[in-house]
Amino acid sequence: MGKRGLGPQPESDDLERWLEQGYNAAFRTAYLILHNPHDAEEAVQEAFLRAWRFRASVPPGEGVRPWMYRVVVNACLSKLRSERTGRERRVPVDGESALPPSPAPGPEEGAESGELRRHVVAALAGLPEHLRVVVVLRYYAGLSEREIGTVIHRRPGTVKSRIHEAKLRLGTDPVLAEYRPVILVAAGGRGPE
Amino acid sequence: MIDDAVLERLVREAADSIEVPAGAAEQIVAARNADAPPARLRRAHRPPQSAKPGPVLTLAGALAALVGLIVGVAAVFGSGGGGLQGPSAPNAASRPSPPTTVYPDAAPTAGVAGSEIQSRAEAVPGAAPPGASRTLPAEVIKTGSVDLLVAHDALQLVVTGLARIATGDGGFVAASTARGDVTLRVPAARFETTVDQVLKLGTPISVTTSARDASSQYVDLKARMQVLLVARALYEQILRRAQTTDDLLGVKSQIAVLQGQIEQLQGQLQVWDDQIIYSTLSVHVTERAAS
Numbered sequence: 307m308g309k310r311g312l313g314p315q316p317e318s319d320d321l322e323r324w325l326e327q328g329y330n331a332a333f334r335t336a337y338l339i340l341h342n343p344h345d346a347e348e349a350v351q352e353a354f355l356r357a358w359r360f361r362a363s364v365p366p367g368e369g370v371r372p373w374m375y376r377v378v379v380n381a382c383l384s385k386l387r388s389e390r391t392g393r394e395r396r397v398p399v400d401g402e403s404a405l406p407p408s409p410a411p412g413p414e415e416g417a418e419s420g421e422l423r424r425h426v427v428a429a430l431a432g433l434p435e436h437l438r439v440v441v442v443l444r445y446y447a448g449l450s451e452r453e454i455g456t457v458i459h460r461r462p463g464t465v466k467s468r469i470h471e472a473k474l475r476l477g478t479d480p481v482l483a484e485y486r487p488v489i490l491v492a493a494g495g496r497g498p499e
Numbered sequence: 500m501i502d503d504a505v506l507e508r509l510v511r512e513a514a515d516s517i518e519v520p521a522g523a524a525e526q527i528v529a530a531r532n533a534d535a536p537p538a539r540l541r542r543a544h545r546p547p548q549s550a551k552p553g554p555v556l557t558l559a560g561a562l563a564a565l566v567g568l569i570v571g572v573a574a575v576f577g578s579g580g581g582g583l584q585g586p587s588a589p590n591a592a593s594r595p596s597p598p599t600t601v602y603p604d605a606a607p608t609a610g611v612a613g614s615e616i617q618s619r620a621e622a623v624p625g626a627a628p629p630g631a632s633r634t635l636p637a638e639v640i641k642t643g644s645v646d647l648l649v650a651h652d653a654l655q656l657v658v659t660g661l662a663r664i665a666t667g668d669g670g671f672v673a674a675s676t677a678r679g680d681v682t683l684r685v686p687a688a689r690f691e692t693t694v695d696q697v698l699k700l701g702t703p704i705s706v707t708t709s710a711r712d713a714s715s716q717y718v719d720l721k722a723r724m725q726v727l728l729v730a731r732a733l734y735e736q737i738l739r740r741a742q743t744t745d746d747l748l749g750v751k752s753q754i755a756v757l758q759g760q761i762e763q764l765q766g767q768l769q770v771w772d773d774q775i776i777y778s779t780l781s782v783h784v785t786e787r788a789a790s
Contacts, residue, residue, distance in 0.1 A: 325524040362680030426513035445510040477501040
C-alpha cells in the first residue's frame, strides 16, 4: 500500500519545504475527514503552524509521518468538536466543494468517474467520525494499523476492527459494491505522491 | 464487504480529484511570520453564516431545558445534586509528571485515567501549581518563540540555563534537542518573567509572544460537561429502578453514550487546562561561528 507524503524530515527547519512536501496530502486528508474545504483549509493551517512550533518534539521512534498525521487529524477533530458546539458550520453550501464541479469527459475519464469520486467522498462523509478517520488514514494516507493506532491513540487491534466495520458499511453501498476490481487491473496501481 | 484494493483505489482517486486551494501554503508562511492565529486569516474568506440558529444551538437549548428538568427531578427524588459537583480537586502536589515530549493539541482521553482527567477538568484555582495563572480574569493561552544567538561552544551551557530558568519559575522542559531547540512550559503568571530571563542568556534574534483569550470556549466546555454529568446521574437513578432486561440494557446503553461524551469533553478540558495553566515558550539557540 503506497504511502502519501506528509511531513518532511524532522531536521528540516524550512517551513516552505514542509508545505511543499506535505500540504496537498494534508489538505486532502482533512477534506475527506471534514467534508468542507474551508474547515479543511483552516485545520491544515492550524496543524502546520502547530507542527512547526513543536517541530522539536517528534517523539523518538515514532516517525515524522504519523506525527504529522496526528497533528492534522487532531486539528480536524478539533474542528468537528467546534462544529458540535454550534460555532462553526461544516456542511458545505451550494457551490462549495473542493471537488471539480463538472468533470469534463475526456478520452480516459468520463462523467461517470467524476460522479463516482463524488459518491466516494459522500460515502466517507456518511461514516461515523471514528470510522472515517481510520479509513482515510489507511486507504488514502497509506498508514499501517500500528501507525494509525499511534495517530488516534488506539491499539492496532482496535484500528483493525474499525477498518473492518467501515468496510462492511461501505460494502452495503450499492454503487461502491458494484465497483469491480477488473477496472483496477486495467488502470494499474498508484505509487506514492 | 468491500475489497481492500478496491477501496484503496476508490479513496485515492476521490482524494486526488480534490482541488487544493491556491495560495494556502503562502498564507501559512505569512501567518508564521506574523505569528498570528491562522483562523484570523481565513475568516474573511468564509461564506457568511446564516442568521438562523443551527441545529447545534437548538440542541444546546434542549440541553438547557434538560438541565432544568433534571434539577427538578433531582429535587423530587432528593438526590442532593451530587452529580453536579464532580470529584474533589486534586492536591497541588499530585500534578502529573511533566511530559518528556510535546504533542501539539494531543488527542484527548486515551491512555489517561478518567478520574485523573476529571480531577484536572474540574480543577479549582487552589489546585493550580505555584505561580499558575488560574487567578487571571480570563482564560488566556500564552505562547512565545525566541531565537537566541550565543557564544561559540556555549550551546550546552545555555540549554542548561534554560532548564534552570524553567524549573526556577515552577515550570519544566517539555522538549529539548541537541540542535538547540528547547520547549519550556512555565506557569502563565511567570511567562513574561521567563521570557525576560531567557533573553539575557544571549543575543535575541527574534522574539514573538502571543496571548489568546479562550474564556468563551472554556466556559462553554465546562457548561456542556455539567449538563452531561447531570444527565448521566439521572440515567443512573433510572438504572437502579429498571424492572426488565430491556429497560436495563436500554438505560445502560444511554449511560455508555453519555460516558463517551463526558470522557471526550474531559480530554478537551484537560488540553485547555494544560495550555492555560502552562504557557509554552519555544527557544531556538544558535551558536556563533568560531572566530
